[in-house]
Amino acid sequence: MNTVIARFKVRPGKEAEAEEAIRKMAASVEAKEPGAQTYIFHRDRKDPSQITVFEIYAGDEASSVHRASDHMAAFNALFGPLFDPASVKITRLERIAGFSR
């Protein structure tokens, strides 16, 4: 199981386009990546420009499928115009305990 938290910021004035790209990306991951178990975009309640993605993949193959997907390429093509690449922070996590139901 591979768990990742990705954080990055929406560029000012790009909120609506960013939300459209986010909804499209989430729908593509759900439809096309059976190895993606959880994939949720959020905005911070205190700073709505701050995006947090919580991602769980079944394993390394599922992570590779995600990175190599056509929808990832499409999202990456939009990334620079809509989000600040310098703000990207990726944290890779190992589960200790817990549940989702």
Add this chain to the structure above:
Amino acid sequence: MNTVIARFKVRPGKEAEAEEAIRKMAASVEAKEPGAQTYIFHRDRKDPSQITVFEIYAGDEASSVHRASDHMAAFNALFGPLFDPASVKITRLERIAGFSR
């Protein structure tokens, strides 16, 4: 739906006791809080002393039940000795799009 990310650090030398407290807390939340939909403790792969908890509650009542629970009081009683209270960062999130399955 209330989504929270909590981050804090394990004190050096307290790794085993911290993991025991974490496992007990996760089991109590699962058993006693039907309004907790997701509750997962992780360690960072790069810095195993860094703990990240990803939490989803059905709503404000479920969040209140969590905060007022006996197991939360028990975890808080252990918190200072096992974790650094100055390291605590709580981020409240609003879901934009995504799924868990």
